[in-house]
Amino acid sequence: QVQLVESGGGLVQTGGSLKLSCAASGRSFDNNAMGWFRQAPGKEREFVAHIDWSGKKAYYSDSVKGRFTISRDNAKNTVYLQLNSLNPEDTAAYYCNYCDAITLIHPTCDTSEAWGQGTQVTVSS
Numbered sequence: 001q002v003q004l005v006e007s008g009g010g011l012v013q014t015g016g017s018l019k020l021s022c023a024a025s026g027r028s029f030d031n032n033a034m035g036w037f038r039q040a041p042g043k044e045r046e047f048v049a050h051i052d053w054s055g056k057k058a059y060y061s062d063s064v065k066g067r068f069t070i071s072r073d074n075a076k077n078t079v080y081l082q083l084n085s086l087n088p089e090d091t092a093a094y095y096c097n098y099c100d101a102i103t104l105i106h107p108t109c110d111t112s113e114a115w116g117q118g119t120q121v122t123v124s125s
Contacts, residue, residue: 002026002113004096009119012086020081020119022096027113030074033099035109036081038092039118049081050099050109059107063089086123093118 008020024034035050049070051058058070069082079096095118099109 002098004113004116006094006096006116006119009094009121011122011124013124014087016086016123018083018086018121020083020094020121022079022081022116024077024079024096024098027098029077033102033109034070034072034079035097035099035102035111036068036070036079037095037097037109038090038121039095040092043092045095047108048094050102050107051079052102059102059104061107083121086121088123088125090121091123093120 003025005023008018010018012018031053033050033052036048037045038048039045047061048064049060049068051070051072055072067085072079095115097111098113100112101110
């Protein structure tokens with residue numbers, strides 16, 4: 001059974017930073033691309049970033065490019081998301097998941113596993 005446990009969220013001021021973690025289990029980690037997503041109140045879940053199995057290639061949505069950094073530690077079965085220069089529009093619950101398929105030009109990550117509980121990021125103005 002796949003488990004995805006996100007952590008690291010919190011309340012920060014505009015311009016602040018956070019580092020999110022996602023511990024994955026129940027499915028092979030080190031040969032799968034992983035992705036981060038977010039869902040703001042009243043909105044659909046949206047793609048944020050994905051990273052290939054090796055950790056060497058990462059792709060981002062236009063809204064976070066240059067501010068967020070995805071990384072992974074295959075020894076720990078953990079994927080990270082460093083959030084910098086946060087603004088109120090980044091307020092959302094953040095989730096990770098396995099990517100069954102990815103696209104690169106307009107980055108996306110197709111998922112099939114159940115979502116974890118997410119971690120809430122709230123940015124105050």
